[in-house]
Amino acid sequence: MILDSASICPQCQKYLRFDSNAPGRERRSGFSALKVEGELKPPAAGEGWEYTMVLIIRDERGEEVARKVVGVGAIAPETSRTFSLSVEVTGPEE
Secondary structure, three states: OOOOOOOEOOOOOOEOOOOOOOOOOOOOOEEEEEEEEEEEOOOOOOOOEEEEEEEEEEOOOOOEEEEEEEEEEEEOOOOOEEEEEEEEEEOOOO
């Protein structure tokens, strides 16, 4: 589903439609409601780790609205992966 308020796709960062107010990037009023970043780094000695990144969205009653496996992979010893999550909020179009 394409967001009515977006002129750039939040996933692939490609243009969805022409917006005369956005010379380089779209300008939208809104804010970042949540930003989290973390790093996985297995110890130098031993075997690597496997990981699964799962995103779960719940409603006000705690019931699951959506569950997505965002990515899976493996990390060798002495390497790392950084994961970032942000939730961008925009209001209705004025």
